[in-house]
Amino acid sequence: MSLQGVDGNEPPLLVHLGNRPLQFIGSTKMMTTLTQLLQPYPLERFLSDNWTQHSVIIPGNSPDKFKHLFSWEQLNHLLNFHQLEPRFVLNDQALPPCDPKDWVTRCQQGASLVLSQIQTRVPTLADLVWAMQQETGHKAIHTNIYCSWPSKQGFKIHYDAHEVFVMQIDGVKEWFVFEDTVKHPYRDEKSDHQTPPDSEPYLHCVLQPGDLLYIPRGHWHYAIAREQPSLHVTLGIRCFNGRDLLEWVTKLLHDTLPQEEVWRQNLPLIVNENTDALTDHVQNLFNILATKMTEEKENFTQTYVNFQPQITTFPREISLPGQAGFSPFEKGLDTVLRQPKFQTITIEPLDNTGYLLITPQKKLRFKGLPSYFMNTLVEKLLTQQSFMIREVTTGLNEHEINSQILPLLAGLVQEGILLEVSSKTVVNSQDFKWSVGTVQEKQAKIMMER
Numbered sequence: 001m002s003l004q005g006v007d008g009n010e011p012p013l014l015v016h017l018g019n020r021p022l023q024f025i026g027s028t029k030m031m032t033t034l035t036q037l038l039q040p041y042p043l044e045r046f047l048s049d050n051w052t053q054h055s056v057i058i059p060g061n062s063p064d065k066f067k068h069l070f071s072w073e074q075l076n077h078l079l080n081f082h083q084l085e086p087r088f089v090l091n092d093q094a095l096p097p098c099d100p101k102d103w104v105t106r107c108q109q110g111a112s113l114v115l116s117q118i119q120t121r122v123p124t125l126a127d128l129v130w131a132m133q134q135e136t137g138h139k140a141i142h143t144n145i146y147c148s149w150p151s152k153q154g155f156k157i158h159y160d161a162h163e164v165f166v167m168q169i170d171g172v173k174e175w176f177v178f179e180d181t182v183k184h185p186y187r188d189e190k191s192d193h194q195t196p197p198d199s200e201p202y203l204h205c206v207l208q209p210g211d212l213l214y215i216p217r218g219h220w221h222y223a224i225a226r227e228q229p230s231l232h233v234t235l236g237i238r239c240f241n242g243r244d245l246l247e248w249v250t251k252l253l254h255d256t257l258p259q260e261e262v263w264r265q266n267l268p269l270i271v272n273e274n275t276d277a278l279t280d281h282v283q284n285l286f287n288i289l290a291t292k293m294t295e296e297k298e299n300f301t302q303t304y305v306n307f308q309p310q311i312t313t314f315p316r317e318i319s320l321p322g323q324a325g326f327s328p329f330e331k332g333l334d335t336v337l338r339q340p341k342f343q344t345i346t347i348e349p350l351d352n353t354g355y356l357l358i359t360p361q362k363k364l365r366f367k368g369l370p371s372y373f374m375n376t377l378v379e380k381l382l383t384q385q386s387f388m389i390r391e392v393t394t395g396l397n398e399h400e401i402n403s404q405i406l407p408l409l410a411g412l413v414q415e416g417i418l419l420e421v422s423s424k425t426v427v428n429s430q431d432f433k434w435s436v437g438t439v440q441e442k443q444a445k446i447m448m449e450r
């Protein structure tokens, strides 16, 4: 594979896989993680038949399919060593918070135990949420853990105001899914205030370990564990909707338009019941508004697409002591570097002489560097590969490496663009299981952003 900047009318950055240039990858991002979650059910079929419309159970191809995401051991670790307030729900009732010493009694009584927003504590779930944020462009994604006990119903029939993916980890659970009664409910339209449907469930199924159940926003549901204790992870996606768009546009208009004098002026007085001046003035304001809205309408799709790669709720990955600037590259050229998690990078060429590296936080210019080094580094960044320093310094002499390359790489480590994989930074291969970033996908992102 080679990587080169090109000029003229061609796209500025062109990657070749063999002889096949990856210039046009399609208009949407590659949904690698979602595809993996749904397997063996095809993504295209899911998007056309199910997404936001119809629930589906997808039997897993292995009972272990979701075991890397969460386990009873991790649940116990969280309950034993983290300061958490699990929720307990029994027979439709949310039980009041209780002392940790009573948690087990609650479970013995049959109350379902729920931990919310657990991606903030579990790295595998953080990876999953981050990857889904990048793929869907929606920021409000969370994971909850539910454990429940045979034949006991925790939650009553309800709907959620987000898309729901239930991943069964252990045990067996019976689910009932019903049609929606409120179309596309907002978060403030809770199911507690609505009447559930009196129809039969349109989907009645039993989830085994490794199975996935998708429930669209607004579709009523409830579940009961079968013979064994049940453990599942729910991934919830709250999508950006028309009302959010309205808020965004309103804020944008509010932040920009009122600087003009015409918006500062008082509305004309109604004198002796004559509203003519008021009507003229208000019509003028509405005309300005309409012009501005037309401009925004043309730009909005691109603004939205540009905004999406920056969407994440995760802070940058911290890796000490390297990032603090201590003992960099102890293994010399055998030092392995990798990109931090939760970082999106866009790379643009600079007049065929270098590259501009853009993260949501900063922009860095690479110029006047040996071209083999520069191109190989860019390739490693684009493909999210870890690499040994030796791999990017081929052909350079000792002086160039010591005076130029190592200080630059050390700077990138301190900036948080790269981090050192050393004996002090244990990397679990599972950490990367859900990471976004095939070559094609990264290129698609670059092409789209131009």
Ligand SMILES: O=C(O)CCC(=O)C(=O)O
Residues within 6 Å of the ligand: 112, 146, 148, 153, 154, 155, 160, 164, 166, 221, 222, 223, 224, 234
């Ligand atoms: O397990 C239950 O009782 C309900 C869980 C649920 O509604 C969910 O995972 O979204």
